[in-house]
Amino acid sequence: MSVPVQNVHSRIASRLSKQLDRVRAHPAILLERFGRLVLYMVVIFGAIVFSLPFFWMVRTSIMPGWQIYLIPPQWIPDELHLENWVEFWTKFPFPTFFWNTLLYVGARTLAVTLSSSLVAYGFARLRFPGRDLLFLLCLSTMMLPAQVTLIPQYLIFSRLGWIDTYNPLIVPGLFGVAFHIFLLRQYYTSIPLEMDDSAKIDGCGYLGIYWRIILPMSLPALGVVAVMNITFAWNDFFNPLIYLNNMAQYPISLGLMLMKGEGQALDMQLLMAATTASLLPLFALFFLAQRYFIQGIVVTGVKG
Numbered sequence: 001m002s003v004p005v006q007n008v009h010s011r012i013a014s015r016l017s018k019q020l021d022r023v024r025a026h027p028a029i030l031l032e033r034f035g036r037l038v039l040y041m042v043v044i045f046g047a048i049v050f051s052l053p054f055f056w057m058v059r060t061s062i063m064p065g066w067q068i069y070l071i072p073p074q075w076i077p078d079e080l081h082l083e084n085w086v087e088f089w090t091k092f093p094f095p096t097f098f099w100n101t102l103l104y105v106g107a108r109t110l111a112v113t114l115s116s117s118l119v120a121y122g123f124a125r126l127r128f129p130g131r132d133l134l135f136l137l138c139l140s141t142m143m144l145p146a147q148v149t150l151i152p153q154y155l156i157f158s159r160l161g162w163i164d165t166y167n168p169l170i171v172p173g174l175f176g177v178a179f180h181i182f183l184l185r186q187y188y189t190s191i192p193l194e195m196d197d198s199a200k201i202d203g204c205g206y207l208g209i210y211w212r213i214i215l216p217m218s219l220p221a222l223g224v225v226a227v228m229n230i231t232f233a234w235n236d237f238f239n240p241l242i243y244l245n246n247m248a249q250y251p252i253s254l255g256l257m258l259m260k261g262e263g264q265a266l267d268m269q270l271l272m273a274a275t276t277a278s279l280l281p282l283f284a285l286f287f288l289a290q291r292y293f294i295q296g297i298v299v300t301g302v303k304g
Contacts, residue, residue, distance in 0.1 A: 101251040
């Protein structure tokens with residue numbers, strides 16, 4: 001009978017020790033939950049603060065004009081004027097602006113992504129004298145402000161007869177972007193070199209390795225570069241303003257400027273409706289490519 005009694009005592013003792021461990025860990029659990037609660041509150045507060053301008057823009061786009069400038073401001077309009085979203089399409093040639101933006105964004109993104117990936121492949125996978133020095137020289141161009149080279153570039157493009165065309169906006173992208181070259185090189189260095197050796201044994205050349213092995217394995221990093229270029233080109237205002245003079249070639253960024261031209265009354269509700277419509281493709285792109293974008297940023301950020 002002593003053995004069962006000892007087993008019962010040992011079970012009771014183990015249960016008591018577990019309860020004591022839970023009691024001791026209880027303050028730590030409460031502290032952890034309190035920390036998470038504070039973190040969530042900070043994140044929610046930050047999200048509300050950063051979303052207020054977008055809410056204000058959408059609210060203004062569906063509000064009557066006389067109600068926009070009320071003091072104190074009215075957050076929710078009394079009437080919904082959805083015709084504002086139709087009027088700006090008919091008052092200005094916004095379909096043309098959207099089409100021009102799609103052409104500009106697509107051509108530049110394709111040029112920058114392919115050229116930057118090819119240059120990054122050379123820096124990451126090939127061995128040649130002066131490679132590190134050339135890579136350092138490439139990175140040093142990021143420290144040169146664009147305003148310094150603006151006048152020489154304009155003179156060159158003017159001599160070539162490229163003013164009032166999309167060539168100054170697209171052709172420079174064929175030579176790569178230093179920041180994207182750096183990102184892609186960091187990703188390419190994480191791919192084992194043994195894969196290149198195996199492909200060479202099978203008779204694959206350098207371009208074949210790049211096209212058949214490196215590019216298919218680098219879709220997350222290429223997606224990051226593509227999303228960054230799409231966002232930059234879609235919002236680019238300065239470069240089209242410098243090189244484009246014909247309104248029929250304006251992208252959205254310049255088209256929005258026409259809505260507050262000289263000698264015209266500023267219809268704030270139409271301007272906000274057009275601005276909201278111009279941002280919707282970027283929001284859709286981000287939500288569709290969010291997983292690949294974050295994955296590419298993580299991988300390219302921790303390697304190298």
